Amino acid sequence: MDGNSRKSDLPAIPLVDLGGQGPVALVEAEGAKFRDLFGAGLAHYGPTFLKLADGVSRRWLERAETPYKPDIEALAARAPGPGLRMLNLSYEWSCTTGVGPQPGGAGNRLLRTLDWPLDGLGRNLVVARIDGPAGLWFNVTWPGFAGAATAMAPGRFAAAINQPPMKRHTFSCWLDWLIERPRVRHRTAIPAMHLLRRVFEQCPSYDAAKQMLTETPIAVPAFFSLSGAGADQGCVIERTETAAYVRDGGRQSVANHWIAGRDSGLPQGRMRGQDSPGRHAMMESCRDRTPDGFDWVRDPILNPTTRLAVVANACQGSLRVRGYEKDGPVTRDFRL
Helix, strand or coil: CCHHHHHHCCCCCCEEEEECCCHHHHHHHCHHHHHHHHHHHHHHHCHHHHHHHHHHHHHHHHHCCCCCHHHHHHHHHHCCCCCHHHHHHCCCCEEEEEEEECCCCCCEEEEEEEECCCCCCCCCCEEEEEEECCEEEEEEECCCCCCCCEEEECCCEEEEEECCCECCCCCCHHHHHHHHHHHHHCCCCECHHHHHHHHHHHCCCHHHHHHHHHHCCECCCEEEEEEECCCCCEEEEEECCCCEEEECCCCEEECCCCCHHHHCCCCCCECCCCCHHHHHHHHHHHCCCCCCCCCCCCCCCCCCCEEEEEEEECCCCEEEEEEEECCEECCCCEEC
16 A cells, blocks of 8 residues: 555544634534543543642633633533643643745745644644634634634634743753742733634734734743735744744744744743754745645654644635644645
């Protein structure tokens, strides 16, 4: 059996038309994927941790400035057990993203991978078609997830979120994580994944999206990659909770280390994922010349924790998605 035959045997990524409905409707449409993802989270974190973390997350949500609390509570009511709130607010992934003019075509293009050691994220991918107040958009997401991590709005923009380095307090990454968690609980600004969803729902243009992503306080630092309908409309916005460091110019790449923020005096911290500088360098080298498709998804951008790859062009209204697990691709290529 050749490679093309093997790929054709893989399951398709479903396109679910939600209309004006929210993430609860996606769970109702894709209940098997929802249950599989919850089971994977339970196996990854363990029932005791999930239960404790879910209680902490519930108390934080009660004070948080996010309009999506009702969505998370409704999703939690449909989960097989405690943990849905924690899984929605966990933010422990690494990513590689690039934006730049479409080679040989119109508009600006976004290339993006998301890495996370949680099994099931690749095989349970869905693309949700959503009619929002600002227009149509497509969310590359999972049943049970209330935010947005990667999405495309035809004629407006595409965007994705990456995680910055962990703040360094001690010699140990685990101690640093434990020190930082209580500090996060005292912040009530909107989570970065919820802000990105709000941008797709409310912003009619690239400039409006850029302004909202730059100016809105967020609960934890984040990197946003934004790709507009114009060839020169591309930027990376490196965010702390209240400050923004923007890399403009239409052609930019980001992994999981500060670039503009470091140049402005921010400490480097602990880089996320595997070989963040190497992933960034590879994206820089291939971003402007690789054809549409997934030939650019190779080591070190591709690694055992890669769970999805996306190619999006808002000008053309095009979206390509592929799901991965630790042993490689697990879905057929989705193409819009």
